[in-house]
Amino acid sequence: MKFKWRLFFTYLLVVLVPFLGAQVYLADTHKERLIAQTEQRLLKEAFLIRTVIEKGQGYARGPAAVDRLVKVMGKDIGDRITVIDRRGTVLGDSEVAAGAVKDMEDHSNRPEFIAAFKQSHGMAIRHSVTLGIDMMYLAVKLEHAGRFVGVVRVAVPLTQIRELTRKTEVTLFSAFLVCVFFILVLNIVASKELSRPIEEVTRAAEKIAEGDFDVRVHPSAKGEFEALSHAINVMAAEIEERINEITEEKETLTTILGDMSDGVMVVDAQGRITLINRALEGLLGDRADVVGKAPVEVIRSAELQDGLAAVLRGEGTFETALCMNTGGADRIFDVTIAPLKPMGRMQGAVAVFHDITVLKRIDKVRRDFVANVSHELRTPLTSVKGYAETLTEGQVKDEAQVRRFARIILKHANRLSRLVEDLLSLTRLEAEGSTPKKTAFRLKDVIEASVQVVRPAAEAKGITLAVEDMADQLAVRADRDQISQAVINLLDNGVKYTPEGGKVTVAVIDTADAVQVTVRDTGFGIARDDLERIFERFYRVDKSRLREAGGTGLGLSIVKHIIQGHGGKLWVESELEEGSAFHFTLPKDRSTESGGTTSGTA
Amino acid sequence: MTSKLERELEDLKINLLKMAAVVEEALEGALAAHNKRDGVLASSIIENDDDINAMENAIDQQCLRLLALKQPMAVDLRFITMAMKINMELERIGDQAVNIAERTLQIIEEPLIIRPYGLNKLARIAQAMLRDSMNAFVEGNVAQAEAVIDRDDEADSLYLNLVCDILEHMTGDASLVVQGLHFTGIAHNLERVADQATNICEDIVYMVECRVVKHQSLFKKANPKKP
Numbered sequence: 126m127k128f129k130w131r132l133f134f135t136y137l138l139v140v141l142v143p144f145l146g147a148q149v150y151l152a153d154t155h156k157e158r159l160i161a162q163t164e165q166r167l168l169k170e171a172f173l174i175r176t177v178i179e180k181g182q183g184y185a186r187g188p189a190a191v192d193r194l195v196k197v198m199g200k201d202i203g204d205r206i207t208v209i210d211r212r213g214t215v216l217g218d219s220e221v222a223a224g225a226v227k228d229m230e231d232h233s234n235r236p237e238f239i240a241a242f243k244q245s246h247g248m249a250i251r252h253s254v255t256l257g258i259d260m261m262y263l264a265v266k267l268e269h270a271g272r273f274v275g276v277v278r279v280a281v282p283l284t285q286i287r288e289l290t291r292k293t294e295v296t297l298f299s300a301f302l303v304c305v306f307f308i309l310v311l312n313i314v315a316s317k318e319l320s321r322p323i324e325e326v327t328r329a330a331e332k333i334a335e336g337d338f339d340v341r342v343h344p345s346a347k348g349e350f351e352a353l354s355h356a357i358n359v360m361a362a363e364i365e366e367r368i369n370e371i372t373e374e375k376e377t378l379t380t381i382l383g384d385m386s387d388g389v390m391v392v393d394a395q396g397r398i399t400l401i402n403r404a405l406e407g408l409l410g411d412r413a414d415v416v417g418k419a420p421v422e423v424i425r426s427a428e429l430q431d432g433l434a435a436v437l438r439g440e441g442t443f444e445t446a447l448c449m450n451t452g453g454a455d456r457i458f459d460v461t462i463a464p465l466k467p468m469g470r471m472q473g474a475v476a477v478f479h480d481i482t483v484l485k486r487i488d489k490v491r492r493d494f495v496a497n498v499s500h501e502l503r504t505p506l507t508s509v510k511g512y513a514e515t516l517t518e519g520q521v522k523d524e525a526q527v528r529r530f531a532r533i534i535l536k537h538a539n540r541l542s543r544l545v546e547d548l549l550s551l552t553r554l555e556a557e558g559s560t561p562k563k564t565a566f567r568l569k570d571v572i573e574a575s576v577q578v579v580r581p582a583a584e585a586k587g588i589t590l591a592v593e594d595m596a597d598q599l600a601v602r603a604d605r606d607q608i609s610q611a612v613i614n615l616l617d618n619g620v621k622y623t624p625e626g627g628k629v630t631v632a633v634i635d636t637a638d639a640v641q642v643t644v645r646d647t648g649f650g651i652a653r654d655d656l657e658r659i660f661e662r663f664y665r666v667d668k669s670r671l672r673e674a675g676g677t678g679l680g681l682s683i684v685k686h687i688i689q690g691h692g693g694k695l696w697v698e699s700e701l702e703e704g705s706a707f708h709f710t711l712p713k714d715r716s717t718e719s720g721g722t723t724s725g726t727a
Numbered sequence: 728m729t730s731k732l733e734r735e736l737e738d739l740k741i742n743l744l745k746m747a748a749v750v751e752e753a754l755e756g757a758l759a760a761h762n763k764r765d766g767v768l769a770s771s772i773i774e775n776d777d778d779i780n781a782m783e784n785a786i787d788q789q790c791l792r793l794l795a796l797k798q799p800m801a802v803d804l805r806f807i808t809m810a811m812k813i814n815m816e817l818e819r820i821g822d823q824a825v826n827i828a829e830r831t832l833q834i835i836e837e838p839l840i841i842r843p844y845g846l847n848k849l850a851r852i853a854q855a856m857l858r859d860s861m862n863a864f865v866e867g868n869v870a871q872a873e874a875v876i877d878r879d880d881e882a883d884s885l886y887l888n889l890v891c892d893i894l895e896h897m898t899g900d901a902s903l904v905v906q907g908l909h910f911t912g913i914a915h916n917l918e919r920v921a922d923q924a925t926n927i928c929e930d931i932v933y934m935v936e937c938r939v940v941k942h943q944s945l946f947k948k949a950n951p952k953k954p
Contacts, residue, residue, distance in 0.1 A: 419741045422865045425858070427745035427752075450858075652762070652847060702844040 129316035136308040144301045151293050159286045160261070164248055167204070167263035171246065171279045174198055174206055175265050178277060184269050192217030192226055202279075205260075208267065209238060210275040237264040241276045250283065259283040322350040329357055338365035388458070388478030392420060394471050396437055405478060408449065408456070420476075424449060429460060429476070436462045436474045447478070455654075456482045490661050497663030497678065501544055505537035547679040550610075551662070554686035561604030561690050568599050568608075568633055568640065575612040576631065583620045583629065590616070594632040601640055601711050603691055608711075611687045612642065614680040615707050619646035623704075639693070639710040650701040659697065660685040684709070732797050736806060739789055743810055743817075746782045747861040750817045753779065753824040754857065754920065758850050761831040761913065764839075772828040779821035786814045802934075809934040813864065816923045816930075820857065823916040823923075830909045830916075841896050841903055843910045845889045846917075852882050853917045856924035863928060867935045872928035882921035889914045 177198065178184050184191060191208050199206045199219020206219040213233025218226055232238055240247020241264035253260040264278040325342055332340040338361055342354035382389055388405030392398050398415050409415065415423045421430040424447075432443040443462040448455055458478040465473045512530045521527055576590060583590040601608075612631070619629040627647040634641045651659060658664045663678035688695040688709045699705035753772055760769035790811045793799065799807060856875050863871035890911055897907040932938055 418865075419737070419744070421741055421744040421748060425744065425748040425751060425861065427748040430741060430745050430748075649842075654762075701847055 129312065129320060132316050132319070133308065133312045136312060137305065140301070140304045140308060144297060144304075147297055148294070151290065151297070155293065156286065156290055159289060160250070160283075163261055163281060163283075163286070164263060167248075167261065167279045167281060168246065168265070170202060170204060171263055171265040171277055174279065175267055175277045178208065178267060179269060184267070184274065188216040188226075189223075192223055195219045196223070205280040207232075207278040207280070208275060209233075209264075209278060211273065213238065216275065235262070235264075237262040237278060238276055240264070241266050241278075242273075253280070259287070322354065326350070326354055326357055329354075329361070333357075333361050333364065338362075338368060387480070390420065390476045390478070391465070391473060392433055392437070392476075393473040394437060396420070396433060398423065399473065408478070429462075432460070432462050433474055433476065436464050437471060439464065439471060446481075449478075456480055457485050458482075486658075490658075493664070494662050498548070501663065501678065502541065505540045505544075508537045509534050509541070544677050544679075547677045547683060551679060551683055551686060554683065554690060561607055561687075563602045564605055565600055565602045566605050568601050568642070569595055571605060571609050572612055572631060572633065572642070575609055575616060578613050579616040579620055582617065586620060586623075587625045588620055588623055589628040590620070591628065591630045592632070593630050594634060599633060599635055599640060601713075603711055604687075607687045607690070611684045611709065612644070614684045615644040615709075618680055618707075619644055619648065619705075622646065623648035627704075636710070639712050641708055641710045643706055643708045645704065645706040647704040650703050651697065651699040651705055652701055656697060656699060660695070732793075732799065732803065735789075735793060735797070736803060739786070739793065739807070739810055742782070742786050742789065743814060744861065744865065746779070746786060746814065746817050747857075747864075749775075749779055749782065750821045750824070751854070751857060751861070753821050754827075754854060757824040757827040757831065758854070760828055761834070762847070764831070764835040766832055766835055769828040769831045769835075773825050776821055776825045779818060783814055783818040783821075787811060790814070805934050805937065809930040812930050813927050816927050820920050820923050823920050826916045827913050830912050834906065834909050837906070839906075841893065841906050841910060843889055843893055843914070845885055845892065846910065846914060849882060849885045849889060849914060849917045849921075852878065852885065853920040853924070856882065856921050857927075860924040860927040860931070863931050867931070869932055869935050872931040872935075875928040876925050876932075879921055879925040882918060886914055886918040886921075 174195075178191060178194065195206045195208055195217035196219050204219075206217075208216040208218075209232045210216050213231040215221075215226055215229040215232055218229065221229065235249070236251075237247040237249040240249070246263065246265040248264075249262045250259065251262070252258070260280045260282055262278055262280045264276045266273060267275040267277050329340045329342045340361060341358050382400075382402040385402060386404055388408055389400075389402040390398060390405055391400040396419060397417050398420060401409070401415055409423060419430065420433055421427065426447055426449075428445050429447060432445055436443050442464070445460050445462075447458045447460045449458060457480075459481045460476055460478050462474055462476045464471060465475055512534045515521060516527065516530055521530065572592065572595070576592060580590055616629060616631065623629060623646045629644065629646045632643045632645070634643065655664075660681050662682045684707075685695050688711075692712050693710045695707070695709040697705055697707050753775060756768060756772045759765070760772060790807050793807050794804075797803075856878055859871060859875045862868070863875065893907045893910050893914070897904045
């Protein structure tokens with residue numbers, strides 16, 4: 126209920142109680158007193174009339190005389206007068222016509238008549254059938270010659286009293302209405318005064334609840350309300366400060382999460398994803414609407430799902446390695462899942478995806494390298510040792526046999542020396558501060574020379590070796606020996622991994638800012654998984670393939686180092702069973718180019 | 728507010744996806760073992776099949792319990808029954824992974840002579856179809872499911888080419904028959920994986936749209952009046 130109305134009803138009650146009291150008082154006491162007065166008056170009249178009838182020429186002259194007398198007196202007094210004899214027969218009545226008096230009913234059963242018999246007089250108030258209104262009847266005993274002969278009755282209608290009472294009631298009610306009107310006016314003024322500060326405070330509180338913390342209450346009233354509005358103002362300021370703090374913290378967190386290179390996933394207590402950061406979003410590709418889903422719906426891993434469930438059950442933190450296919454290459458993640466448990470209540474869990482693909486690969490490369498070097502060295506060494514021991518024992522006498530053994534030893538020693546040679550050149554290339562000894566030369570010359578080196582091997586396998594798209598006059602400034610080695614290695618590789626009857630081509634393309642050399646073959650191709658690793662030392666795509674091909678497993682690695690040393694790029698395109706294309710670029714150096722031309726013309 | 732049934736269906740979905748994850752890993756592992764001629768890995772795939780079977784049983788139990796206790800209607804009913812079918816298909820794909828692993832164990836007994844070109848491509852297609860079918864299941868994506876169904880033809884023709892290629896090797900040199908048979912077996916397993924992924928996608932289309940795309944030729948015959 127509104128404040129205004131509550132106030133109003135209180136006032137109303139306060140006024141209503143005295144008015145009702147007055148009403149009750151008037152209805153009872155006031156009315157009683159009026160009746161008693163009337164009774165007194167009637168009694169006096171009755172005594173007078175009795176005296177007239179007894180002592181005067183009334184009763185002794187018979188009923189007709191009585192009737193006449195009564196009618197005369199009744200007209201004078203204005204009240205109704207009735208004379209009734211002992212048996213109840215009406216002898217005279219002031220308000221009934223003379224002829225009709227003897228037809229009037231028996232009055233012996235009237236209460237005032239009976240009372241007058243017993244005592245000297247009797248009174249009754251009742252509805253008169255004869256006149257149709259409330260009447261007061263008062264009867265006194267009539268005696269004649271010391272004998273009881275009848276009753277004189279005086280009656281008066283009570284309309285007067287009723288009117289009087291109603292008049293007072295009307296006055297009272299009017300006064301009441303006036304009071305109510307004043308209450309209304311007073312109420313409007315007072316309640317407005319009272320409720321205005323309350324409404325102001327309420328409005329301010331509502332605005333604060335809606336998030337508008339700039340609102341302040343301007344106290345328009347003193348006293349309690351001032352304290353209240355002050356409290357609200359302090360609260361608003363406090364909340365504003367807290368909200369600002371929280372917003373700032375949240376922004377900091379969002380920035381940290383967004384800029385983190387590790388993927389982060391947050392799930393709620395039900396195991397639904399509530400947040401993933403940008404890094405993880407990038408890993409998931411186009412499946413952006415992940416919020417509200419179960420982790421397994423987004424990252425198909427039973428381990429991740431079970432791990433999260435275990436952490437949410439309160440089994441501490443969880444760590445696992447996870448392999449994820451992220452649109453192309455598989456990546457390996459170290460996933461750590463920790464519970465989110467502010468104030469000891471399980472709110473969810475957070476999973477951090479740390480990409481360890483590179484680490485794993487480096488680790489594998491290192492381990493593979495050591496194993497490979499030992500293996501590659503051991504195989505020829507075993508042969509050398511074996512044959513040398515046999516020769517030392519002097520069991521082999523046949524000279525041809527001895528020579529054959531020596532040739533085998535030489536072959537393996539050559540292989541060992543090639544290997545060591547390759548390893549050394551790799552080490553030189555890797556060594557810091559080593560810069561290629563750059564000279565200007567025509568690329569065409571180097572490539573043609575390189576093709577000549579590989580041609581015998583190609584012809585032996587029936588492989589066509591072709592030079593295409595040669596930019597004839599293109600000169601570069603580079604380490605001639607190194608570039609030559611790189612091209613030979615690539616061509617050699619192409620020949621090795623192309624089945625008989627295939628084709629290996631080399632092309633030089635003059636692009637806008639670089640010289641690009643492409644060696645293309647129609648060989649076995651390289652599987653996607655292997656593509657990234659073929660430039661690693663000793664990495665072989667096909668481990669089952671016998672090493673008879675004669676490579677050291679270092680060729681591509683050397684090419685990579687040479688090209689990188691020249692500030693160029695080396696990459697490979699390959700489709701299984703269709704062949705591979707190795708490309709490398711050498712940056713063009715304008716000054717070198719012009720210098721080369723000058724020296725050419727000189 | 729989610730109802731209890733909804734939560735249980737969600738739980739079923741998660742279990743099914745976990746099953747799919749494990750099966751995908753098994754297939755991936757079997758193929759990796761084959762490519763790297765890694766006997767240890769192949770053996771571990773064969774051993775892990777027990778886990779997949781246990782998961783299949785658990786999901787079956789869960790489906791039956793839901794059907795019996797909740798008496799689901801309409802889309803929920805379709806989801807549960809299709810989950811049972813997808814579950815079965817996944818378990819079979821798990822079996823194909825085991826088959827591939829077993830054949831790998833035999834192949835690596837002897838040096839590799841045949842290099843069946845196209846096997847890796849078939850493997851990639853089958854794996855992609857399986858992955859896409861489960862992605863379609865997660866999203867309820869009918870278009871994606873239908874794309875997988877369409878790819879089945881590609882897998883089939885690749886399989887045929889592969890078998891012809893291997894047959895050529897075998898007819899040329901009788902000593903290659905054993906190895907050739909192993910390779911045809913693996914190719915067949917992969918072709919089956921593609922088929923099962925197709926089945927899963929057909930189930931997904933039915934689950935989402937209540938539309939039968941299975942055995943279309945049969946349907947056309949049964950309702951010749953329909954266009």
